[in-house]
Every structure is written in C-alpha cells, then in structure tokens.
Amino acid sequence: MPINELRCIATFVKTAELGSLRQAATAQAMTPQAASQALAQLERHLGVRLFHRTTRSMSLTDAGRQFLEAAQPALAGMQRALSIARRSQEEIAGPLRIVGPHSVFGAVIWPLLDAFCRRYPEVQPDVHLDDRIGNWVEDRVDVGFRIGRSAAEGVIARKLFPLQLIICAAPSYLSRHGAPEGLGSLAEHRCSAFRSSGTGQVLPWLVNVGDALIEHHVMPTLTVNDEALETETVLAGHVIGLLTGVAAAPHIRSGRLVPLFVQHIADKSGVFVYYGSRAAQPARVRAFIDLAVELLADNPAYVLTAEELALAEVRGREAARQAS
Numbered sequence: 298m299p300i301n302e303l304r305c306i307a308t309f310v311k312t313a314e315l316g317s318l319r320q321a322a323t324a325q326a327m328t329p330q331a332a333s334q335a336l337a338q339l340e341r342h343l344g345v346r347l348f349h350r351t352t353r354s355m356s357l358t359d360a361g362r363q364f365l366e367a368a369q370p371a372l373a374g375m376q377r378a379l380s381i382a383r384r385s386q387e388e389i390a391g392p393l394r395i396v397g398p399h400s401v402f403g404a405v406i407w408p409l410l411d412a413f414c415r416r417y418p419e420v421q422p423d424v425h426l427d428d429r430i431g432n433w434v435e436d437r438v439d440v441g442f443r444i445g446r447s448a449a450e451g452v453i454a455r456k457l458f459p460l461q462l463i464i465c466a467a468p469s470y471l472s473r474h475g476a477p478e479g480l481g482s483l484a485e486h487r488c489s490a491f492r493s494s495g496t497g498q499v500l501p502w503l504v505n506v507g508d509a510l511i512e513h514h515v516m517p518t519l520t521v522n523d524e525a526l527e528t529e530t531v532l533a534g535h536v537i538g539l540l541t542g543v544a545a546a547p548h549i550r551s552g553r554l555v556p557l558f559v560q561h562i563a564d565k566s567g568v569f570v571y572y573g574s575r576a577a578q579p580a581r582v583r584a585f586i587d588l589a590v591e592l593l594a595d596n597p598a599y600v601l602t603a604e605e606l607a608l609a610e611v612r613g614r615e616a617a618r619q620a621s
C-alpha cells in the first residue's frame with residue numbers, strides 16, 4: 298500500500314475516533330490543512346463521502362461507518378507491524394551473519410566474538426570463515442573481514458591493521474641448518490608454502506625489495522592450506538615459513554620464532570572490516586562493527602614494530618651462530 302494511502306486512512310480513522318479533524322491533525326503532528334487534504338484525497342480515491350460536515354461537527358456517513366469497521370483493525374495490525382520492525386531495528390538481539398578469511402582470521406575472531414557475546418548475549422552470531430570471496434548479497438552478510446579492500450559495490454571498508462608477512466624460523470631450525478644470509482640462499486633451505494583454498498595454487502612468498510612488492514618463489518618442502526598448521530610446522534623447526542604477523546607476533550615476542558630478513562617484510566596490505574550503509578543497519582550490526590574497531594584497530598597484538606623485529610632478528614642469528 299503506498300504510504301500516502303496509509304496516511305490518508307490513518308487520518309480518517311483518527312478523525313472518526315476523536316470526532317474532530319483538528320484534534321486528529323494534532324494527534325498525528327499534521328496541520329489542519331494537511332489533514333483536511335488527506336481526507337479529501339481518500340474520499341476522491343474511494344468515490345464516496347465518508348463524513349457529513351458542518352461548521353461545528355463531523356459525523357460518519359453509512360459508507361464511512363462501513364469503511365471504518367473494515368479499516369480500523371487492518372490499520373491497527375499495520376501499526377503493530379511497523380512498531381515491531383522499528384523495535385527490532387534498535388534491539389541488540391537476533392541473528393548476525395559474519396564472514397572472514399579462514400587462513401588469517403581464526404586467531405583474531407575469537408577474542409572479538411568472545412567479548413561481543415559477553416556484552417550482547419541476545420545476539421546469535423553465524424560465523425563463516427572461508428578464503429574464497431563470496432557474494433555479499435547472496436551470502437546475506439552483515440559484517441565481513443578480508444585482506445585488502447572489498448571490490449563489492451556499495452560496501453564500506455575500514456582498515457583495522459596492516460598485515461605483515463614475515464619470514465620466520467624456529468631457533469631449533471637455525472641451530473641445525475644455520476640462518477640463511479640472503480633471499481637467494483633460501484633455495485638451500487627447507488621452506489613451506491601456502492596453497493590457496495580458493496584457487497588451489499601454491500602461492501609465492503611476497504617480499505618487499507626497495508619500494509617494490511615482488512614474488513619470491515621457493516621450492517617447498519611442505520605445502521599446506523591452513524596457516525595454523527603451517528605455524529606449528531615452523532615452530533617445530535621443520536621448515537622456514539612466511540607467516541602473517543597475526544600468527545607470528547606472539548611467538549616472535551616470546552622467542553619461539555626468529556624473524557629473518559626484516560628489511561624485506563611486506564606490509565602494504567591490511568585486514569579490513571566491511572559492511573553496508575550504517576544508516577540501514579540494525580543495532581546489533583552497528584554494535585559489532587563498533588566493537589571490532591575498538592578491539593582490532595591498530596592492535597599491537599597483531600603488528601610488530603620495526604624495532605622489535607630488528608632486535609629479534611639480531612638476537613636469533615647470534616644465538617644460531619653460537620649453537621652451530
């Protein structure tokens with residue numbers, strides 16, 4: 298039903314209930330002129346006269362009484378439906394569809410999800426982690442995370458933190474095999490590589506050389522499609538791996554991993570949160586976005602400083618030389 302017809306019917310019903318067009322106008326925050334016009338439009342649309350009018354009173358015609366009996370319950374039902382819709386828009390409750398990349402975001406999503414569920418227990422998150430880039434509309438996404446900006450039309454993207462790609466090895470690996478002295482010497486070492494779940498391709502290592510981001514191909518001893526598994530393999534001392542700062546940062550800080558070639562760390566990409574227009578979002582979606590920005594934006598847990606990296610590499614190489 299077009300909204301002008303709904304307003305006209307509401308004006309008619311309120312006038313019949315109050316017995317006064319002026320009082321009906323006040324109750325609906327309308328001018329008396331606008332209320333009179335709405336009533337006249339409805340009568341023209343129906344082709345019947347709904348009220349007998351005098352200068353002092355208004356009374357329903359027979360057609361008006363019949364129309365009121367039919368319209369009153371229908372209008373009440375419509376108003377209840379509108380009220381429910383408005384209330385659900387503002388309640389922090391209901392389903393929340395969240396998507397993100399499996400290979401990087403698993404370690405990040407849990408602290409955020411834990412905090413959100415504690416704060417808003419009436420929300421039912423539906424989390425889907427997948428490295429493929431899906432369709433925003435078809436997947437019914439409320440909030441998404443991805444590496445790099447989303448190319449989807451009409452989607453807003455906000456960068457949360459840079460994604461560092463760090464060549465790492467465990468101290469045990471370096472004590473057995475020694476530390477590589479340059480990118481070219483990696484060919485003499487056992488390296489891991491990541492296989493994309495989306496394309497099935499083995500991905501080259503991305504490294505920064507000067508101001509350029511280049512692809513460095515390794516002959517992998519181990520190939521995986523799960524970053525958590527690759528991280529464990531590097532920690533166990535089996536291979537040198539290219540890990541994200543999300544996975545590597547806590548282990549580098551604890552000394553369990555040594556960063557190598559920190560001058561070549563690629564950090565041009567980033568982790569983004571993306572969402573539709575905030576104007577049309579339910580409160581639960583706005584609350585989740587706000588918490589994601591609060592907890593994740595420039596979070597040092599996922600990003601190492603240049604000073605941290607340089608010191609960790611120096612210490613790790615020195616320890617490897619002393620052990621060999």
